[in-house]
Amino acid sequence: MSAEIKGLNEECGIFGVWQDEHAAERTYFGLHSLQHRGQEGAGIVTVQANGRLLEHKGLGLLADAFSKPEQLAQLTGPCAIGHVRYGTAGTHGIENIQPFLFHFAQEDVALAHNGNLTNAVSLRTELEQDGAIFRTDSDTEVLMHLIQRQKGADFKARLKASLREIKGGFAYLVLTKNALYAALDPNGFRPLVVGRLDNGAYIVCSETCALDTVGAHFIRDVQPGELITIDDSGYHCEPFTTETQLSICSMEYIYFARPDSTIYGVNIHQARQRMGRRLAQESPVDADIVVGVPNSSLSAASGYALESGLPDELGLIKNQYSARTFIQPTQELREQGVRMKLAAVKAVVAGKKVALVDDSIVRGTTSNYIVRLLKEAGAKSVHLLISSPPLKYPCFYGIDIENTQELMAANYTIPEMCAKIGADSLHFLSLEGLIDAIDLPSHEPNRGLCVAYFNGDYPTPLYDYAATFKQPKTATKVMQ
Missing domain, CATH: 3.40.50.2020 (Rossmann fold)
Known part of the structure; x- marks a missing residue:
């Protein structure tokens, strides 16, 4: 994401699995059912037996990124996250294909994101002034630098504090050797669901169609401002903020989501x-x-x-x-x-x-x-x-x-x-x-939908975008 904001960022698909002996393969099939959400690149990260994380990613469709059997076979381990990407800001090279994998002294961390941060430029400038070095020009990387900057040894506490700093639309999957975390922005702009396989493994993904594809049972939608922690003791839900208002993107219902998916109870x-x-x-x-x-x-x-x-x-x-x-x-x-x-x-x-x-x-x-x-x-x-x-x-x-x-x-x-x-x-x-x-079935404004694309009534401040926003020539109202 560049300092001059010219367009928008990505509409992507994410998929994660915890404690499944076929984690990489399951993630592959889940991503295949989410291919409509991104066609520029795909990647999968798994947790190895030694606790280290291993990745493979490539450009193009999922089948292009994993064109050789050994590329998937090498991703052993029972836990994984995956991503299919479409991006309109930044470059379209392999460096921006997710999940992003970070090797820290304490542990490895992988990160996958669907959405767009509206204060990423400001945060990135601030982080770089503090000495952060970015490997990509994607806004996704901002979250990891924020986590590393937080005080305290507990990873989840640092993650929650970081989630409160970022603004805009985001559905995140974060993978470590100890847990799989899923977080949704305070407005729930992007869909995110939790499911479970018959073998007890948990799944988190963008749409219910991916649950159906891998044979998982739907448990629940992730709620706005919620952090899900999945580890060997099960799954746990907690808010990282109480300042929430459901504003699920109406374009998910109009265009993006697959017809067999259900979002917040609506097919x-x-x-x-x-x-x-x-x-x-x-x-x-x-x-x-x-x-x-x-x-x-x-x-x-x-x-x-x-x-x-x-x-x-x-x-x-x-x-x-x-x-x-x-x-x-x-x-x-x-x-x-x-x-x-x-x-x-x-x-x-x-x-x-x-x-x-x-x-x-x-x-x-x-x-x-x-x-x-x-x-x-x-x-x-x-x-x-x-x-x-x-x-x-x-x-x-x-x-x-x-x-x-x-x-x-x-x-x-x-x-x-x-x-x-x-x-x-x-x-x-x-x-x-x-x-x-x-x-x-919501009592929030616009029945819980974001319809800003039609009337300019954005449910959040625009932060970095406010200065460059231009009213449509056919606008009938002034954006608040």
């Missing part, structure tokens, strides 16, 4: 289907068929079709071997990814008025291409329906929604967006409709 597929139903109630269109943009919009499309009484058709085919365009690091790669990943089914859309359902419009690249694709395949008209409100504001808590200048809805009105995309009409789900559709 992702069912939430997206309700978004589609509400969108049909708010924005009925003159159409013959409903077509969802695969894969993350298929649930919303089914909801729109159910509510509107229109047939839900397979009008677009996704190449399952292409990368997600939202989480590609450059615009050129994003455009190439769109061309590679989608094709229209001409026999389905030709001569039809299409209600095209997608989950979001970020830069407009994908939407423009898909509308053109359907019309070239013979669609009579294409009405674009988005199952979330317009994205006008950047995220500072760990999602790849770039700066305001790159957000289409921040710079153009909805009619202008419609004209640029080439759709016959363009409709968005209302903010109220989104909150109602997700239906979190």
Whole structure:
């Protein structure tokens, strides 16, 4: 993370296991189910019999990082943490692939992080002035330097004190020879869950889909401001702060999380289907068929079709071997990814008025291409329906929604967006409709959701980002 803040940081997946004889393999399979959360690199760290920690990590997909059997086989030991990374700040080299492994005189410590710290630049400057030497330009490394700076011999006490110093969105896994620690920021921006295998081993990971993949039973969601300690005596929960307010990222429900995952009691597929139903109630269109943009919009499309009484058709085919365009690091790669990943089914859309359902419009690249694709395949008209409100504001808590200048809805009105995309009409789900559709069982503001990307109402101070934040041209309110 550089001193000049230009964009955002990572949306990643983390997985940890304690006391499983197949810890590395279990972590590999868990990370595979979290691959949608990061595609730039992957790594695994295990605790060896001698108490030392051993790592392997590499660039690319998990299968690329672990392309040789011996790379996984060498990671022996019953405890492990792993990470799949996507980053938009800093460099994309191997040095920024996590987990980070630190060899200290007292013991080895490994660290994996999903999220983004909003005061990392200030803390890093302060730490460097105190003599800290950073190996990477990732904000993740800040936590370890804070731990080392704390007074006191007890590692957990130093960890808790350090967690109180950092701000923003974070889900951390910290591994030592004695324990696996999991910590969630005071707003719970990023999801984190605890599960258990039939053999008694504990699992901590980003989504419940990873628990299902490795055969673990769900125990609980990690709560905002909570530190979980897992050791040979079991697992223990305690707050590291009492100043908490649930503000889980609404984009997890809209786009990021897998449909088979459940976050704070809400299944992702069912939430997206309700978004589609509400969108049909708010924005009925003159159409013959409903077509969802695969894969993350298929649930919303089914909801729109159910509510509107229109047939839900397979009008677009996704190449399952292409990368997600939202989480590609450059615009050129994003455009190439769109061309590679989608094709229209001409026999389905030709001569039809299409209600095209997608989950979001970020830069407009994908939407423009898909509308053109359907019309070239013979669609009579294409009405674009988005199952979330317009994205006008950047995220500072760990999602790849770039700066305001790159957000289409921040710079153009909805009619202008419609004209640029080439759709016959363009409709968005209302903010109220989104909150109602997700239906979190919470009494916190916005029912426990962070919706700052839509209304600029950030649940925390922006710290290092405040000075560089620029209001959208289409903003309707002043950010508090």
